[in-house]
Amino acid sequence: MRKSEVSRSAKEERAASCPSPRASRLAPRAYVLGIDLGGSSVKAVAVTPSGRALARFNEPFDPKRRMDFAETIRRLVRRVGAERGQPAQRIGLSAPGLAAKDGRSIAFMPGRLRGLVGLIWSEFLRTPSAIPVLNDAHAALLGEVWQGAARRCENVIMITLGTGVGGAAMVDGRLLQGRSGKAGHLGHTCLDLDGPPDVCHMPGSLEMAIGNCSIRERSAGRFETTHDLIAAHVAGDEEATRVWLKSVKALASAIGSFSNILDPEIAVIGGGIARAGAALFEPLVRSVREVEWKTNPSGIKIVPAELGEFAGAFGAAWNAIRIDPTSDSLKR
Secondary structure (H helix, E strand, O other): OOHHHHHHHHHHHHHHHOOOHHHHOOOOOOOEEEEEEOOOEEEEEEEOOOOOEEEEEEEEOOOOOOOHHHHHHHHHHHHHHHHHOOOOOEEEEEEOOEEOOOOOOEEEOOOOOOOOEOOOHHHHHOOOOOOOEEEHHHHHHHHHHHHOOOOOOOOEEEEEEOOOEEEEEEEOOEEOOOOOOOOOOHHHOEOOOOOOEOOOOOEOEHHHHHOHHHHHHHOOOOOOOHHHHHHHHHOOOHHHHHHHHHHHHHHHHHHHHHHHHHOOOEEEEEOHHHHHOHHHHHHHHHHHHHHOOOOOOOOOEEEEOOOHHHHHHHHHHHHHHHOOOOOOOOOO
């Protein structure tokens, strides 16, 4: 084994066994509450500072009722405090939309969850410490890096395949957020100049190539969901196979392009479509190997996400641990 490999191994072992300096300053019995706000439900995890899950929660709310999402979160925070016998020492929150520059609220989220934009959660919940706020895709990546498929990795991309295609990126251990917070929206990358525009006006995007939002158009009206398409492909339907593998090749080309731009060691694939398992990952890995620029013998590692629907909640919790709540800015 080379010296560099020994050093890296030792470094990884220390990182795995030692909590962060901020985590070590938390009280011995303290817990952190990570909250992930979705379109119609709130996912949450109560965790120790080292990341051990103490409890998980999934609370629905009515998105048509103004601020019902916020009241659901308030009730959940009180309930967890009562069940644990003490309030959370820190709380972190993730939500759809772009986080404000100071990391205390969501600054941009058009069309949904009225009342979310500009809501300062520490004031709403009356907590003694500030509550850092993250974009939900950014939080999912942090969760997978902390306790999921990308543990101990510093260069990571995450792609979530569902109705749309979400994404996030970490480079040299730093989450990419950019000037306005929209960095990492990998699904809105152009793959076809002449293709139809997506919701962000990008023609022929990755989202249009494999997101469930375009399945009827891609299958000439034969399928209502990507799961139906994949089932037909697995059953031997030749046309379904043609449509599905074309979408997978588009995803592979995008991953190869992201690899050239960001040089990640691992690509984590999440979302509902990722539950297709081998029907997705076997052709995806083959196609990526055909197009990627390999700078090491194995190429970029492609793996399914491990934390499922709670990835964002774990990421929100870790963000609360790693951020100094007394700082003027709650971003890192």
